[in-house]
Amino acid sequence: MLDVSNIEFGYNKQRLFTNLSLSVEPGQIVGLLGLNGAGKTSLLKLIAGALYPQSGDITLYGKSTLQRNPEVLADIYFVPEDPWGPALTPESWLNRYGVFRPNLNRDLFFTLLEEFKVDRTKLISRMSYGQRKKCALAQAMASGSRLILLDEPTNGLDIPSKAQFRRSLSLVDLQDKMFIISTHQARDLETVLDPILIIHEGELLCNFSASVITEQFSLRRTDSLNGLSVIYAEKDALGYQALLAEPGAGADLEMLFTAAIQNPEVFKQALYSSQPSQTKETH
Template sequence: MIEIKGLSFGYRKKGKLFQNLSLDIKPGRISGLLGKNGAGKTTLLKIICGLLFPHSGECKVFGVDSYRRCPESLGEIFFIPEEFYLPSITPKEYINAFAPFYGRFDIVKFNEYLKTFEIPLGVRLTSMSYGQKKKFLLAFGLATACKILLLDEPTNGLDIPSKSQFRKTLASAVTDDRIILVSTHQVRDMENLLDSIIILDNGEIIFQQEMDSILS
């Protein structure tokens, strides 16, 4: 579970972004973090995975303060940012380098995801298109079996068939003990996939509800 209580954060040149923000996110579902560009979605994801530190308040991931970045916690979180860097190595070399950090990494599942996403194995990651790189990272993230998967604008750069493929694959990856949190401003790409919705506006949670409650 992700528990955020009384969290405040801001950037030096931009001032306060979050002021006394509180939010709980439960496992067993795909949660959508929605809001326009600049609402604070990416910043919140970075706080959850410990890349940014709150000025006050707390953010706990399965009971552990995210800012501590202890190895046990880091091995349970996988974050795919909208903009990312991949080294000039092959998929196999990437696995050899990074899979050992995740104790439940499933190579069989990983290869299945690569086949589903039609990712070429014999080329360097830097030679892939942006969409292929994103699908490669998603395949790796799902294969880690992490308890928390954070995705920032995951459908950006994907064509229509790839978006459909992405939705099916992500839906099949839901487990009772896993949190999948998707940040997006492209609601139409995700509306049939989400189990709950969180709307962030100007650093405030203005809406949080289960989809079942909204549709009933």
């Protein structure tokens, strides 16, 4: 289990997070949504132990990641948006660096490379950005680490590769693993993410199961917004596509994300007022 407790963090005089708290359970694939610059990457680096908060603590199965204990760090795998491309083939990488990952699954690694159509005989440094990223994703998912942090994993991937990535998650035994996947492209991964965290201007706007969120709101095509409990609406040639604060046909995640960013206070009020037993994790 991952616990982030009352984290405060910022760069120079700019405060990014204040009293940020959240928890992740084994088996979850958490979607971390936010605009570029919202703090998604900083949060992942804090969890990975690559950055240090001014106060608060982060623990993985009861052990602080901030102490940078090698045993704890081996249980975390962080893939940045632009992954490192060493002058090694994937197999050479495995032989050289696999020793630092005692639970690494070689068979799964090569299965994932095949799924991603990555040439295992080619130097990673000479791969395209998309191929290099898929190699890094295979490394992470086969690492055996129980906490896998992926920063914008679908950036740079074409449409077939995005589908390959979604399928590849089914090859990983999630029973004792946790994924946190940051993205600002909600539609790419909405079928696999649950729960959903939305970060905006340093605040955790939302921390709910995807099913709770999508069932709480509904989408409606309408000519007029009069008399409707509108959270957010987009006008087009046919009228309005409106997100309403009422149960109905499940709203898609991208529309919900846009609503949360455009009208955060209205979104929070609609979401949390319907969940009396659910408490906001943080501001």
